[in-house]
Amino acid sequence: MSDGINKDVIRTESEGMKTDRMEMIVEIYESAECVRDHDFRTETNTPQPLQRTESRQLISKNENLTNERDQLLTNITNLTEERDGLKIKNKNLTNERDQLKLEKNDLQMSLGKLADGWIYNQSSLYFISSEKRNWAESRRYCTERGADLIIINNREEQEFVKNSSDSFWIGLTDSDVEGRWKWVDGTNMTSGFWGSGEPNSYNGDEDCAMIYSSGWADYPCNDAFRWICEKIIFK
Incomplete structure (x- = not known):
């Protein structure tokens, strides 16, 4: 009787194992079918919503x-x-x-x-000599002191100089071209304060200008007069 029972148990176990094996085989085939039918390209290439958001960010x-x-x-x-x-x-x-x-x-x-002996007026310093020299020597005295013979630019300066009671050389000459009067800085005289009848170039050799109470006059450059130096401080 025990032998019969053992045989039944073995047969039952054998049939159970066969059944389990068949179920496993079915599952393997089903899994294989799923893998075969799955489109991996679609899953790989299709961006997911989260990926698109991160890309935009x-x-x-x-x-x-x-x-x-x-x-x-x-x-x-x-x-x-x-x-x-x-x-x-x-x-x-x-x-x-x-x-x-x-x-x-x-x-x-x-x-x-x-x-x-220098005096200040407006924007310049002036030196009024007490001795007399010719025009060239008078100018040399001024240039050796960083100045030059006076250039009279306006009526105020003319009145300032004219107040002296003597005659003085000024920095004006037409020695280069007769009748073309130039200041010692090389500029042409455009307007002046000539005395009556001046300049007249008397005897044809009056090429240097001097100032006296009535205005300017032309005189021979070798004549001796006092002179006025001017040094411009503020231009």
Whole structure:
């Protein structure tokens, strides 16, 4: 009886194993069919909604960074131009400062001559001589002191000089071309304060101008008169 029971148990187990094996085989075939029918390209190439969102965000960030970079480049260019402009202004101010220093030193040196008979009027220093020399020697005296014979530019200066009661050489001559009067700085005389009948070039050799109470007159350059030097301080 025990043998019969054992045989039934073995047969039952064998049939169970066969059944399990068949079920596994069916599952394998079904899995294979699913894999064969699946379109991997569609799954791989079709972007998912999350991927599309991240892509848009990256593109937006890239555009923002590009805009920021361009703005920074523009700011750098503007700052560079401002810097260069400030450098030019600084250079100009430095040149002006140096020029003012030179003018200050020149003025201090010029003012030091006041004790030697120089007087100040408007923007110039004047020296009125007490001795007499010809026109060329009178001018040499002035140029050796950083000045020149006086150039009379306006009526105020004319009145200032005319107040003296003597006659003086001024920085005016037509020695180069007869009748073409020039100041010692090379400029042409455009208007003057000639006395009545002057200039008359008496005897044809009156090429230098002098001033007296009635105005200007032409005289021979070798005649001896007092003279007036002028040194311009402020132009």
